[in-house]
Amino acid sequence: MTSLPDLGARNIHSPMLWVGFLVGVLVLLAVDLRISGKNTTQEATFKEAIGWSVFWIALSLGFGAFVWAHYGGEQGLEFFAGYLLEKSLSVDNLFVFVLLFRSFAIPPQHQHRVLFWGVLGALILRGTLIIAGVALVHRFHWIIALFGAVLVYTAWKILFQKEEEAGSPADNAVVRWVSKKLPMTGALEGPRFFVLREGRRLATPLLLALVAAETTDLIFALDSIPAVFAVTDDPFLVFSSNVCALLGLRALYFVVRGALARLRYLKPGLAAILTFVGLKMLLFRWISLPTGTSLSIIGCILAVALVVSWLRPAPDAPG
Numbered sequence: 001m002t003s004l005p006d007l008g009a010r011n012i013h014s015p016m017l018w019v020g021f022l023v024g025v026l027v028l029l030a031v032d033l034r035i036s037g038k039n040t041t042q043e044a045t046f047k048e049a050i051g052w053s054v055f056w057i058a059l060s061l062g063f064g065a066f067v068w069a070h071y072g073g074e075q076g077l078e079f080f081a082g083y084l085l086e087k088s089l090s091v092d093n094l095f096v097f098v099l100l101f102r103s104f105a106i107p108p109q110h111q112h113r114v115l116f117w118g119v120l121g122a123l124i125l126r127g128t129l130i131i132a133g134v135a136l137v138h139r140f141h142w143i144i145a146l147f148g149a150v151l152v153y154t155a156w157k158i159l160f161q162k163e164e165e166a167g168s169p170a171d172n173a174v175v176r177w178v179s180k181k182l183p184m185t186g187a188l189e190g191p192r193f194f195v196l197r198e199g200r201r202l203a204t205p206l207l208l209a210l211v212a213a214e215t216t217d218l219i220f221a222l223d224s225i226p227a228v229f230a231v232t233d234d235p236f237l238v239f240s241s242n243v244c245a246l247l248g249l250r251a252l253y254f255v256v257r258g259a260l261a262r263l264r265y266l267k268p269g270l271a272a273i274l275t276f277v278g279l280k281m282l283l284f285r286w287i288s289l290p291t292g293t294s295l296s297i298i299g300c301i302l303a304v305a306l307v308v309s310w311l312r313p314a315p316d317a318p319g
Contacts, residue, residue: 012071012236021236026125028059032250033116039280049254052055056248063244067237072293078232082241085277086233088234088302089224090245092158092270094253096216099104106188113191114206115250118213125214126221133225134235147226148281154223155274158267174215182207199245218276230277231294262313269305273298 018182032052060083068076101111136143182203191194193207228238276297280289 010069012075012234017051017108018236021243022238022272025247028247029116037107049251052251053248053255056244058250060244061193063240068239075234075237077291077295078234078237079241080226081231081298082228082237083244083292084295084302085227085273085298086224086242087244087248088273088298089227089270090249091221091252091256091266093217093220093249094256095267096220097213097253098257100209100212100216104205104212106159106209109186110191110206112250112254114209114213115253117210118217119250122217122221122246123243125218126225126246127239128240129225130235130239132227134233134238137229139235143230146285147229148278148284149279150225151227151274151281155278160272160276172215175212178203178211179208183207196288224283227274227277230245230280246314263306263309264286264313265305265309269301272301272305276301
C-alpha cells in the first residue's frame with residue numbers, strides 16, 4: 001500500500017475522475033446489453049464473447065496505463081495489482097455460475113441476460129462494500145490484519161471443503177424466501193423475469209437464477225474485496241480495479257465455460273493467492289512488500305496454476 005502519497009495520489013481523488021469513470025462504465029454497460037440482447041443463439045454469443053473479452057481486457061489495461069501516465073507509476077502498479085487479483089478471484093465465480101445455470105436449467109441463449117444484470121447488481125453491491133471497507137481501513141488500520149485472517153480462512157475452505165459440503169448455489173435462504181413470497185411460473189418464459197397472467201404479475205425461474213447469482217456474488221465479494229487492500233487502500237483504485245475485473249465476467253464466462261473442467265489446479269492456485277495476500281495483511285506491521293513484487297507473485301501463481309492445469313487436465317475433462 002502507498003505510504004507516502006505524492007501529488008498524483010492527491011489528484012486521483014478528483015470528483016471529475018470518479019464521474020468520468022462511472023459515466024463511461026454505464027455507457028459501456030448499456031452498449032453491452034444492447035448488443036448481447038440481439039444475439040440469442042449459442043454460436044453468436046460465443047463469437048461475441050471472444051471479441052468482448054478481448055475488448056474488456058484491453059480497455060482495463062488501457063485505463064491502467066492512463067492511471068500510470070497521469071497519476072504516477074505507483075498508482076498504476078496498484079491498479080494493475082488490484083485488477084489482476086480481482087480478475088483471478090472472479091474466475092472462481094464462473095465455476096459457480098456453471099452449477100447455477102445447470103440447477104435452474106437455464107438455456108445458453110438466456111444465460112447472458114442473467115449474467116448482465118447480475119454484474120450490474122454486483123457493481124452496486126460491491127461499491128457499497130468498498131466504501132464501507134475503505135472507511136474502516138482508514139479509521140481502524142488494524143482491521144487489515146482481520147481481513148488477512150478472513151482470506152487465509154477462505155483459502156483453507158477452497159482447498160479442503162468438498163463441493164457437496166458447500167451446497168448448491170441455487171439452494172440458499174434468499175432464493176427460498178423469494179420463491180415463497182412471489183407467485184411463480186412453473187417454467188421459463190423466454191428471457192423475461194416477470195410475466196402477466198390473468199392480470200397477475202408472476203416471477204419466472206430466470207428471476208430466481210438472478211437472485212441466486214447476486215447472493216452468490218455477495219458471498220464472493222466478502223472474500224475478494226478485502227484482498228485488494230493488500231495492494232492499495234486508495235478508494236478509487238480499489239473501486240476501479242474491482243469494476244474492471246467484473247465488467248468482462250459475462251463475456252469471459254461464455255469463452256471459458258467449456259474449458260473450466262480442464263482447470264483442475266485453478267482452485268489451488270486461487271487458494272495460494274489468497275494465502276499470500278492474507279499473510280501479507282496479517283503481517284503488515286512487520287513485512288512490507290513493494291506493489292510490483294506483489295503483482296509479480298500473484299501473476300506467477302496464476303500463470304503456474306493455468307499452465308499446469310492445461311498440461312495435466314482432470315482425467316474426465318473433455319479433450
